[in-house]
Amino acid sequence: xxxxxICPNNCLIxxxxxxxxxxxxxxxxxxxxxxxxPIEKKPLYHFMPGSxxxxxxxxxxxxxxxxxxxHSIAQPxxxxxxxxxxxxxxxxVELTLEKDLKSISWTYNEPTIHPxxxxxxxxxxxxxxxxxxxxxxxxxxxxxxxxxxxxxxAVNVDLKSISDDFYRDVCSGxxxxxxxxxxxxxxxxxxxxxxxxxxxxxNDSTESISALCDYICSVSDxxxxxxxAFYPQxxxxxxxxxxxxxxxxxxxxxxxxxxxHVYPGNTHSSHDDNTxxxxxxxxxxxxxxxxxxNYINEGKCPTCGKNVENFVF
Ligand SMILES: [Zn+2]
Numbered sequence: 001x002x003x004x005x006i007c008p009n010n011c012l013i014x015x016x017x018x019x020x021x022x023x024x025x026x027x028x029x030x031x032x033x034x035x036x037x038p039i040e041k042k043p044l045y046h047f048m049p050g051s052x053x054x055x056x057x058x059x060x061x062x063x064x065x066x067x068x069x070x071h072s073i074a075q076p077x078x079x080x081x082x083x084x085x086x087x088x089x090x091x092x093v094e095l096t097l098e099k100d101l102k103s104i105s106w107t108y109n110e111p112t113i114h115p116x117x118x119x120x121x122x123x124x125x126x127x128x129x130x131x132x133x134x135x136x137x138x139x140x141x142x143x144x145x146x147x148x149x150x151x152x153x154a155v156n157v158d159l160k161s162i163s164d165d166f167y168r169d170v171c172s173g174x175x176x177x178x179x180x181x182x183x184x185x186x187x188x189x190x191x192x193x194x195x196x197x198x199x200x201x202x203n204d205s206t207e208s209i210s211a212l213c214d215y216i217c218s219v220s221d222x223x224x225x226x227x228x229a230f231y232p233q234x235x236x237x238x239x240x241x242x243x244x245x246x247x248x249x250x251x252x253x254x255x256x257x258x259x260x261h262v263y264p265g266n267t268h269s270s271h272d273d274n275t276x277x278x279x280x281x282x283x284x285x286x287x288x289x290x291x292x293x294n295y296i297n298e299g300k301c302p303t304c305g306k307n308v309e310n311f312v313f
Contacts, residue, residue, distance in 0.1 A: 019060035026116035050292035057108030107135035122151035138181035228265035280304035
């Protein structure tokens with residue numbers, strides 16, 4: 001019996017956990033929805049800030065998170081009931097050009113379960129200087145990472161916890177494969193941002209947050225880290241939301257650990273998620289929800305003139 005090598009699950013091809021079919025046509029992208037989103041919503045804060053991106057969603061996921069906020073498409077009870085629209089890679093690129101966008105984001109479900117579609121679309125997108133973005137759980141095999149890396153410009157990897165037990169119990173996955181993906185993307189020059197969703201009682205202890213920050217810092221202190229607030233979802237509907245205080249404390253911990261860029265996400269009250277100059281502390285990028293003002297002037301701080309690092313424009 002043949003096994004699938006796309007992700008660490010190594011399923012029998014006919015019985016995939018993610019719902020991937022046995023035969024995939026690289027020229028027929030099966031989508032559950034296409035939308036134009038601010039790139040900050042992915043979230044990516046240091047990649048083409050203030051731009052909009054063409055978001056493309058698919059169906060299925062190789063993890064089974066109890067708190068999945070897109071479970072209707074990521075873990076559908078009956079996949080054949082989910083409305084699908086097909087696009088050729090050319091059509092997706094045409095749509096991006098029509099809307100005057102500079103990037104395509106593979107998002108909403110886990111995109112890397114169909115690397116064929118990412119690669120075939122990116123090959124055409126490259127001809128028009130359209131960038132390829134993945135919003136991914138990072139639960140990806142080394143083979144798939146190698147196959148995709150030349151076709152991916154930026155990623156946001158969801159690092160759900162720094163505990164392997166959490167991955168086993170809440171997500172039906174393993175931590176090490178996700179760490180491997182973060183390191184792989186970063187070390188291969190893909191712009192890498194990481195999101196951690198803080199779930200009350202599950203991964204929001206001081207020790208857990210510290211250990212996660214230490215890990216990211218050990219890969220690079222310039223990786224952008226987003227701490228995001230949880231809202232009751234799906235099979236964790238009985239839990240409270242994350243307090244804003246917990247999110248802000250986590251951000252403080254990240255900065256104290258030495259990470260240069262840590263941002264709060266999914267919080268309601270007015271919070272500071274601006275980027276400041278590391279040299280003179282003046283404001284470089286001002287963000288209020290999805291309204292973005294970019295003061296960076298030809299790659300330099302407008303006040304002190306120092307080169308701004310860790311941004312892709
Ligand atoms: Zn400055």
